[in-house]
Amino acid sequence: MIPTVTLNDGTAIPQLGFGTGGVPQEDAAAVVSRALDAGYRHIDTAQRYGNEAGVGEAIARSGVPREELYVASKLADGHHARDDVLRSFDQSLAQLRFERLDLFLIHWPLPTRHGGDFVSTWTALLELVADGRLTSAGVSNFEPEHLSRIIGETGVAPVVNQIEVHPFFPNEEARAASRAHGIAVEAWAPLAKGRAVRNDVVREIAAEAGREPSQVVLRWHLQRGDIVFPKSMSGDRIVENLQVFDFELAGGQMARIDGISMGEAGRGGPHPVTYAGL
Ligand SMILES: NC(=O)c1ccc[n+]([C@@H]2O[C@H](COP(=O)([O-])OP(=O)(O)OC[C@H]3O[C@@H](n4cnc5c(N)ncnc54)[C@H](OP(=O)(O)O)[C@@H]3O)[C@@H](O)[C@H]2O)c1
Numbered sequence: 001m002i003p004t005v006t007l008n009d010g011t012a013i014p015q016l017g018f019g020t021g022g023v024p025q026e027d028a029a030a031v032v033s034r035a036l037d038a039g040y041r042h043i044d045t046a047q048r049y050g051n052e053a054g055v056g057e058a059i060a061r062s063g064v065p066r067e068e069l070y071v072a073s074k075l076a077d078g079h080h081a082r083d084d085v086l087r088s089f090d091q092s093l094a095q096l097r098f099e100r101l102d103l104f105l106i107h108w109p110l111p112t113r114h115g116g117d118f119v120s121t122w123t124a125l126l127e128l129v130a131d132g133r134l135t136s137a138g139v140s141n142f143e144p145e146h147l148s149r150i151i152g153e154t155g156v157a158p159v160v161n162q163i164e165v166h167p168f169f170p171n172e173e174a175r176a177a178s179r180a181h182g183i184a185v186e187a188w189a190p191l192a193k194g195r196a197v198r199n200d201v202v203r204e205i206a207a208e209a210g211r212e213p214s215q216v217v218l219r220w221h222l223q224r225g226d227i228v229f230p231k232s233m234s235g236d237r238i239v240e241n242l243q244v245f246d247f248e249l250a251g252g253q254m255a256r257i258d259g260i261s262m263g264e265a266g267r268g269g270p271h272p273v274t275y276a277g278l
Contacts, residue, residue, distance in 0.1 A: 001245065002041065005227055007159040008182040011136055013103070014070055015222060016242065017042025019188070019231035020051055028054020029061070031233055036062045038239050044162075044186075044229040045096075046074035046107055047088060048278060052095035060097050071096065072103035074140055074162075075121070077277030080106075080114040085124035093133065104128065105138045105162055109146045110277045122150045122158075138162065140188075141272040144177035151181060162186035165226060167196050167217060167257050168266030175226075187221050189268060190228040201260055205253050218244045220257045 004012035018035040020028060020043065028051035032043060036058060045055045052073060059069060073096070079088040093101060104125060109118045128134035139150070140162035151157050161178040165171045165187035175185050196202055197213040206213040214230070218241060221228045230241045249257075 001039065002242075003245070005184050005225075007136060007184055008157060009136055009159050011102075011159070013160070013184070013227060014042035015227050016040075016218070016244065017044055017070065017072075017227070017229035018238070019229040020045045020055060021049055021188075021231055023049065023051050023054075023231065023233065025051045025054050027233065029057040031238075032058035033061060034235050034238050036064055038235075038242055040238075040242060041068055042070040042072075042229065044072050046105075047076035047079065047092055048074070048107060052092055056096040056098070066098070070102045071098070072105065072138075073101060074105040074107035075125075077108055077110060077113070080110065080118065080121045082120055082124040082127075085121060086127070089128055089134070099133070101134050103136045103138055103160065104134050105140045105158075105160070106142075108141045108275055108277050109139070109143070109272055110275070111146065111273060112276050118146065119150055119153045122156075123154060126154065126156055136160075138183075138186075140186075141269075141275070142178075143174055143272050146272070147177055147181055147183070157181045158183055160184045160186050160227065162188055164188050164267060164269050165221070166190055166192040166266075166268075167199065167202065167220065167260040168192050168262050169264075169268065170258070170261050171267075185226045187226040187228050190221050190226075190230050191217055192268060195268075196260075199260060201256050205249070205256060208253070209247060209249070211247060212240050214241055215244050215247075216249065216253075217257070219247065219249050220254060223249060223254060
């Protein structure tokens with residue numbers, strides 16, 4: 001029911017998943033249980049969200065076989081040194097109650113920190129893949145120059161680049177650079193943290209299509225080929241955000257949403273070149 005995208009290492013990732021950024025640890029088990037009940041099979045978490053244990057609890061409770069699930073986590077900003085990568089990855093596995101993780105990402109490149117060295121961090125992720133506890137290694141918030149550097153120095157491209165992408169900020173440059181390297185794009189904040197559902201153009205198209213504004217925005221992402229994982233704490237919205245595979249936007253509707261772009265002014269998060277992390 002949920003289509004998959006084949007990554008450059010031959011593995012497949014569900015194109016739509018559930019985001020857990022901002023879901024407090026005390027709510028995580030209940031919210032992720034709701035998502036699993038609704039039919040989500042791809043969960044996006046991170047060390048910095050502090051909710052991996054809740055995600056693990058929901059998965060253990062669900063009874064969904066491990067091989068039917070795709071779970072991604074991300075390396076926290078303070079863990080870029082090789083030994084911290086390996087140690088914190090073990091902690092993530094323990095919190096999630098897994099023996100193997102599907103996907104692990106460098107959360108931010110942090111070029112102004114750790115001596116500007118995110119290449120040895122990338123190499124440490126590749127060590128995890130080599131020892132079999134991690135299936136696929138990826139990055140997040142990497143600008144074109146960051147991608148060129150890790151690929152140039154190691155010869156290995158990440159499977160995904162998880163970057164801010166939504167109608168206000170389509171982030172075309174980082175998207176194009178990712179794709180040119182054969183890297184799939186994951187669009188974070190696909191609903192622009194809820195702002196996109198209030199946009200007039202989106203609402204107009206939703207009325208034409210007889211769908212919810214959130215569904216129109218998610219369709220726009222999916223038809224562009226990106227991977228999305230909207231976050232919601234609400235049971236109804238969790239279900240609504242999954243019901244996006246039984247309609248299509250016409251070319252003209254896609255173009256009208258493209259027209260919402262504000263370019264760089266539409267960026268909601270920090271700029272990866274200057275961001276120094278948490
Ligand atoms: N790699 C990174 O640096 C990075 C950064 C940010 C996010 N992420 C990942 O991307 C995921 C998604 O991004 P996000 O959580 O920042 O933002 P988002 O998914 O674009 O938007 C989430 C917000 O939209 C609201 N919402 C969700 N479904 C809705 C619907 N159907 N109708 C109206 N409002 C709706 C939610 O409110 P309710 O909860 O009240 O429903 C929430 O406030 C995160 O959870 C995280 O996994 C990664």
